[in-house]
Amino acid sequence: MPPKSSIRAEEWDRRLHDVQITKNDLNRLIMDYLVIEGYKSAAEEFSQEANLAPPVDFESIESRMDIREALQRGDVEDAIIRVNDLNPEILDTNPALYFRLQQQKLIELIRLGRISEALEFAQEELAPRGEESPEFLSELERTMSLLAFEASAAAPAGISELLSPAQRMKTAGEVNAAILESLSQGNEVKLVGLLKLLCWGEMLLEERAEFRKLNVVEGSLVDSVHV
Amino acid sequence: MHTHPSTLPASSDSDDDSTATPPRDTVLPPKEYSFKLPTCWSDQDRHSLLNVSLNGRELSYQGTSCGDKDAAAARTIHPIPPACGIYYYEVEILGKEHKSHISIGLAGHGVKFSRLPGWEPNSWGYHGDDGCSFAAEKNGTSYGPTYAGDIIGCGIDFTTRRAFFTKNGSFIGAVFENVGKDIDLYPSVGLQHAGEIIRVNFGHEPFKFDIDSHVQQQRSAVWNNILATPIDPSVLEGRSMSTTGKTTLSDEQSKGVLNKLVLTYLVHHGYAKTVRAFQKQQPDVLAAKDPDIVMDDTVAETGGMDEDIKCRTRIVNSVITGDIDSAIAETKKHHPVVLESENHLMLFKLRCRKFVELILETTEMKKRIKSLKETRAEKRHYDEIGNGNGEFWMDEEMGMDVDDDAVGLMSTSPTTIPYNTQPLRNGREKAVSPDGEAKDLSSVDAAAQYEMALNTAIAYGQELSNDYKSDTRPEVRQLFKQTFGIVAWEDPLEAGGSVASVVSYEARVNLANELNQAILKSQGRPTRPALEMLYRQTAACLLQLGTMGVGEAAFADISREILES
Structure with a gap:
């Protein structure tokens, strides 16, 4: 040089x-x-x-933000309803995003200690999807391993980070991007x-x-x- | 900088003369950084057995023998500028229908012309007889199909320093590494049999290969690469790249940086309402996190800054609306240093503008008087031929009796000057609208008003002249001359040229901006917002990289990627 x-x-x-x-x-x-x-x-x-x-139009900003806030406070169900209200195609045409939301919901159930509910949800909703793609499966496994640690602080970083606010923000960011894309x-x-x-x-x-x-x-x- | 040969149709003869201007319809980088492109074969830099056609595009082999020792090569006059990102040219093989012992490729400056490109160091070639690629080697490497009677394209991608070839418009593949890393590269072709003729297309006509979409692909590849670049906190703080273990900002931290950039920008330009709304909407998550770079001081600052912004905005807006007196008064009150610094230069500029406003007022009045006279004349004309519209003119007669109000209305606020630019006129049309005129003016009073306004303007000018008569700074003298020069024009706003640069609406905006910067500077704040500096710094880096021959920079087109949507 x-x-x-x-x-x-x-x-x-x-x-x-x-x-x-x-x-x-x-x-x-x-x-x-x-x-x-x-x-x-x-x-x-x-x-x-x-x-x-x-x-x-400024109203579309507001509905996007409502969805983001719902995700940031952990109300995944509300976020999904709002996304579908806005445009049902967003989740229909984007299985990875839908999986991400379901995963977030599972995380929130685990966070709240609603273990049996979490197991049921994972078995009914997420496991069938895990069979669809190896990527989904590995994410599902990672999420389920949260249950293996009594206190999240004891879990390795790669797993405990699922409970961090950053994870919520990440999910919210992906949903935001998908909505913006749908609005071209x-x-x-x-x-x-x-x-x-x-x-x-x-x-x-x-x-x-x-x-x-x-x-x-x-x-x-x-x-x-x-x- | 995002040009490449296919968008630069080159005229075949401009190459001979190094000072020739480029064809008019080309897109070229700024003059200072203009690049010459290869556009024809050199008549000097070739083997004597090769004949160059008059238009510089064809090469024909004039020898009789047929062996390696009779190889003959040529190259172009100008090397390829790496800043073009990707360079591409095509060669049509004319003379040979079957086997051709031709090499098409690239070569450095000193490579022997008695050798085919690819045999010697600093040369690279794709050979027609065996389809092999050669990079300074005697026996080639298997690469693509053989060719004869085909159109062969040769490209060099400076972002990867790899070459590629095409045959009849089909991409063959990337080949070679580190092509021409530290040397100038020229398109080069070698022939070695009698009857071999080639014609080159350096962008003279459309290429067989779709080079545009190829370039587009490479551009996206570079841009994706950029988007994958981590945001390095030490770079943001103006230090060198952290050498020990790369650090990256977390999403939240970079969000903090972005918020700060946005906020300081809004504050700088005095968008006070936006600032308030923006701060209200800061989610708590962010405010609580990232103790380091984030909102800390800015938020606190802007709390107390609120009044400060308002004041600065008021001053700036006063200038923009032509209310120079208020601007001066308020600046004097809150930022006296600004007016006094540099020997009262800013004050001088403002007062010059005040003079301009006074003169513009007078020309406006004169115009009104004139149009009033014309209307009268017309009216008389109509009356004479008995065609007047009674109702309409009655209105005017009535209006003309109302003289007393005229004084109040005629001391026009500066904003009544009818610039053709809209922002000034909001809600102010009344004073200049036709029926307003009719009501406010009688011709005698109008003339007296005009006289008075003119005297006021001249008196102001004389006072200004007196105050600054001992100031010999060229800047002051020049502005002084220009300012007083406008009096020579019947309507300075229509005069254009250097007069416009003094009287125009843009001149006001520029002055307002200058005052804004001066105030910020006096407060020890940067005169340009961080966001603007960020853009400028980035653009300057990319330009510098381009001139240093870093090919990727050609595809990192800042205005295209950042400004166009």
Whole structure:
């Protein structure tokens, strides 16, 4: 690899300055985030204040958020009903998602210590699906092994994480994405793509050149390029 | 930067002249980073037994013998710019119907022309007689079908540094590794038998192979790769990549970062209602978790910041609506440093704008007087020919008696200046609507009003001139000149050009933005929101990678992936 070149801070600043980007572009990024992440009233206000046409109707944001909240408080049954109210095809055409919801329901039953109910549910609803796909089966087994530990703290991380809020968020995220897809709305937050693009780009560039870094969290450029 | 040869139809002769401008209808990267593409065979860089046709596209073998030692190769004038991501060209074999001892491929700068591409180091080729691929080797590796009388395509994917070939539009497969890693690469073809002729297509005409969908596939592959990149917390903090064990933000943590980016952006631009709604909707889950990077200070800050945003927004909006006096007064009250810094530069700019507003008011009045006169003239005309619409004109007569109100109404608020841009006009049409005019103005008063407004404007200008007469900064002199220059125009708003840059609605918005940034700066806040910096930093990195020949960067098209939906 050839020696790293070094880009002077003033030169880098000039390049940053030359990048073409408008306030309207950035506003649309914000709107994209508010809509996909379900900030309904913020999206409404922003549509007004920034004079930006809403990309979806705001009611659909609300129903998506109701579903997400139901999942986050562990009421899977309610979430399933709401998804079906919104559009029955979402679960009909997406067996993996339906399985994920059923699995979440099983997790919630175990969390509440309703063991016999959990067993019954697993045998009736989940086991037949486990036969359909090895992936479902392995997930089912992982979930059932929660029962093997009296206190979840004793379980290995790979298993106890099923009881974490992160697991609920993950399920909720998958449902959210599926609903957005059914509305033919992008389901990836563009800002996340932008953050990843920065990490990817800086990683590649760092191998080749010294340049001025950005502290994204503070929104300020870092003074020294040396580590 | 997302161009590749198939979207860059090249004219066959522009290549001869290194300063030639590209064909007009091409999509090219910014001038500074423009790249030359291979568009024809070089008349210099070839074996003497090869004849290059006048248009630079055909090669014919002029020798008589038939053996390895009589091989003859040629290459293009310009190398392939790696920033194109994928480069592709096609060769049609014209002279041979049966067996062809031809090699099609790529070669570096110094490779001997007496050898077929693929035999020598820094050359790679696909041979027609045995269908083998050669990379600096005497005996090739079994690769694809033999060819003769076919159309063979050769591509190089700079994102993977692998080559690929096609035959009559069908993809054969990726081949070779690390192609041209540290050298310039040229399309290169070698012939070795009498009667062998080839014609090349460097994008002059449509390709046999569907290169566009191939490029599309590669682009998605690169983008998927990017989306799989973990978000490294140390990168976000502007430090180098963590070398010991890669760390990744959890979903919740990255959500915290995103929320902060969004919130600071909203605060920066003063979207106060959105800020409030956004904060109200923060789920407790998030607020409680992630002690590190998340909402901590921002939330607290914005609590007390509420009043601050409101004030800044008020100031900015005053400028945008042309109410410069309020903007100056309120800035003076809350952010005096902003007006004073740099020897009162910001104050000067605001006062210049105030002068512009005063002048615009006068031109507006003049226009009204003029249109009133015209209406009168018309009316007389109608009366003379006995065709007047009594009812309508009666209205006007009545209106003309109501002079007393005119004074109040004529001290126009600045917002009455009718920019063609909508945002200013909300609910303000009344003052300039035709029947308002008729009621508010009599011609005598209108003229007096105009006179008065003009005097006010000039007096203001003289005062401004006096206050800054000793300021010799070029920036000040220039703005001063431009500002006073607008008086020369009957309607500065219509004048366009440099006048427009002083008087236009956009000029107000720009000034408002400048003031906003100055206030933020005076508070020790960044002048650009973090989100904007994030975009700029990312775009600059990608551009730099592109110019350094990192092929993947060509497919990481930021505006396409992030801004277009």
